[in-house]
Amino acid sequence: MQLPSPASLNSTTALKCLHLRMLLLLIFSATTSFSGEIVKYLPGYDGELPFKLETGYISVNESELFYYFIESQGNPEEDPLILWLTGGPGCSSFNGLIYEIGPLEFDIDNYTGGLPRFKDYPYAWTKTGSFIFLDSPVGTGFSYSTNSDAWASSDSFAAKQAYEFLRKWLTDNPKYLSLELFIGGDSYSGIIVPLITKLVLEGNEAGTQPIMNLIGYLVGSPWTDQVISENSRVVFAHRMALISDELYEDLKVYCNESYVNIDPSNTKCIAAYEIYKKCVKDLYDNNILEPKCTSASPEKDQGELPHRALQENPTNFILSPPKIPDLWCRNFNYALSYMWMNNDQVQDALHIRKGFVSDWKRCNKSLSYTKDVQSVIDIHRYLSTKRLQVLVDGGDRDMVVPFVATVKWIKMLNLTVVNDWRPWFVDGQVAGFTVKYSEHGYRLTYATVKGGGHTAPAYRRRECYEKFDRWIHWYPL
Structure with missing residues (x-):
C-alpha cells in the first residue's frame, strides 16, 4: 500500500x-535486518579512518544487536573472519576494540580535558583478520530490545542470539562466507563462545543456511567452570606467594580444597578462609602487579583506607589529570570511553539510534541476566571430537580467572600433548609459555602471557598480537 x-x-x-x-x-x-553503514570519520581522530569500519544493527528475537565491523587491514579477501564478544556479561565489545585488539586507542598520555582523542595502534589484530565486534547480550553497549519482555537474557539464550546474528550478518554480507570463520571472546565469553561454536557446527550439519566455513575458536582468560575458577584462586595465591605455606596447608586440609559454598559449621575452614581474604583483599584481581583503585566511597571494611580511590563508577572518576606520574590507575583510561561514547556527535558518527540507550556503559552491571550454564567443559569435550583449531590463553598475573583454572580444565579433556611446555618469544624475549595438544584433528594451543592480567591483551597488546598473528596463520607460537 x-x-x-x-x-x-x-x-x-x-x-x-x-x-x-x-x-x-x-x-x-x-x-528488518540491516547490513550497516560505513563510518569514515570519528570525532577525536584526525582525518579519514585508515581502515574500513561499519556499524549497524541486526534484528534477532525482538532485539536489535549492535556491532562494529572492521575489515582486515591486511588481505581482506583471504584473511579470516572473527566474531568477537567481550565478557561481563554485559561488557561492550567496544572495550575489546579500543583497549585490547583494535586499531585505535585513546591518547591518554596527552589528554588535558574535553572529548578524548585517539591515536593509531600498530599491533591490532585487525591487521590480519576481519572482526565483527558484537554488543551481546541485549542491554550491552548499544544493543537494545523493542519489547520490554525481551530484555531478559541468559547464557544459553545469548549464545542462540549471537548465532542467529551471525547467520543474518553473513546472509547480508555473502562475500565473507568463503573466509575461514572463527568464534572468539574473552573473560565471561569463555562460557558463550563454545556454545556459539557448537550451534554453528550443529547448524552446518543440519544444512541450515548459510553454511559457515567454521575453522575454530579462541578464548582468552576464559571463565569456563565456576567451581574450578573460584577454587583455583587459592592455589594461584599460594603459587604467587600471596599467602603462606602454613595457611595454604590449613585451607587444603580444613576446606578439603573446596572454597565454594563453605559449610557454615566448618569453623576451621571459615577461619582459614577469612585470613586468606584479608591477605588478598587489597590486591587488584585483574592484575596483581598493578595498584588497586577502590571506591571513592569505600566499603565498610575499607574504612581504614579511604585514600585508595576508584572502583569503576564513572561518576566518581578523577578525570583531570587522568594520568599522574607514579599515581595512575587503569580505570582512568576506562573513564575516557564513557565520555566519548555518550557524546552526541560520536553517536551520530556511529549511526546510533537515539532514544533506546540513554546512558552507554562500558560494562552494564544491571542486566536482567540468568547464568544458566555453570560449566562448558562438556561443550569443550564435545568440540574436541571435531576438526577444529583452538587457541586458549591468559595472563599469568590474572587472579579473576587464574591460569591454574585454565590448565586444570584443559587437562580434563584428556588430549594428547604434541608439543610440550616451552617458552614463546617476541623480539628475543620470553613472552609467555605454551603447550599444544591434538586429538583426531582437534588442535588446541594453550599459551600464557607473561605479566598479563585479565584480560591479557589489555596489558600486553604487542605480545598478544604476535601470538594471534602466528596462530591464525598456522605458525607455531
Whole structure:
C-alpha cells in the first residue's frame, strides 16, 4: 500500500499520515535486518579512518544487536573472519576494540580535558583478520530490545542470539562466507563462545543456511567452570606467594580444597578462609602487579583506607589529570570511553539510534541476566571430537580467572600433548609459555602471557598480537 504524501492532505489527515509513517518505520526497523553503514570519520581522530569500519544493527528475537565491523587491514579477501564478544556479561565489545585488539586507542598520555582523542595502534589484530565486534547480550553497549519482555537474557539464550546474528550478518554480507570463520571472546565469553561454536557446527550439519566455513575458536582468560575458577584462586595465591605455606596447608586440609559454598559449621575452614581474604583483599584481581583503585566511597571494611580511590563508577572518576606520574590507575583510561561514547556527535558518527540507550556503559552491571550454564567443559569435550583449531590463553598475573583454572580444565579433556611446555618469544624475549595438544584433528594451543592480567591483551597488546598473528596463520607460537 502506498500512502499519499502529507502535502496533498489537510493538516489533520497529514498529521495522522505522518504518525502512521513513523509507526511503520519503527515496525520496519524492529523486524528488518540491516547490513550497516560505513563510518569514515570519528570525532577525536584526525582525518579519514585508515581502515574500513561499519556499524549497524541486526534484528534477532525482538532485539536489535549492535556491532562494529572492521575489515582486515591486511588481505581482506583471504584473511579470516572473527566474531568477537567481550565478557561481563554485559561488557561492550567496544572495550575489546579500543583497549585490547583494535586499531585505535585513546591518547591518554596527552589528554588535558574535553572529548578524548585517539591515536593509531600498530599491533591490532585487525591487521590480519576481519572482526565483527558484537554488543551481546541485549542491554550491552548499544544493543537494545523493542519489547520490554525481551530484555531478559541468559547464557544459553545469548549464545542462540549471537548465532542467529551471525547467520543474518553473513546472509547480508555473502562475500565473507568463503573466509575461514572463527568464534572468539574473552573473560565471561569463555562460557558463550563454545556454545556459539557448537550451534554453528550443529547448524552446518543440519544444512541450515548459510553454511559457515567454521575453522575454530579462541578464548582468552576464559571463565569456563565456576567451581574450578573460584577454587583455583587459592592455589594461584599460594603459587604467587600471596599467602603462606602454613595457611595454604590449613585451607587444603580444613576446606578439603573446596572454597565454594563453605559449610557454615566448618569453623576451621571459615577461619582459614577469612585470613586468606584479608591477605588478598587489597590486591587488584585483574592484575596483581598493578595498584588497586577502590571506591571513592569505600566499603565498610575499607574504612581504614579511604585514600585508595576508584572502583569503576564513572561518576566518581578523577578525570583531570587522568594520568599522574607514579599515581595512575587503569580505570582512568576506562573513564575516557564513557565520555566519548555518550557524546552526541560520536553517536551520530556511529549511526546510533537515539532514544533506546540513554546512558552507554562500558560494562552494564544491571542486566536482567540468568547464568544458566555453570560449566562448558562438556561443550569443550564435545568440540574436541571435531576438526577444529583452538587457541586458549591468559595472563599469568590474572587472579579473576587464574591460569591454574585454565590448565586444570584443559587437562580434563584428556588430549594428547604434541608439543610440550616451552617458552614463546617476541623480539628475543620470553613472552609467555605454551603447550599444544591434538586429538583426531582437534588442535588446541594453550599459551600464557607473561605479566598479563585479565584480560591479557589489555596489558600486553604487542605480545598478544604476535601470538594471534602466528596462530591464525598456522605458525607455531
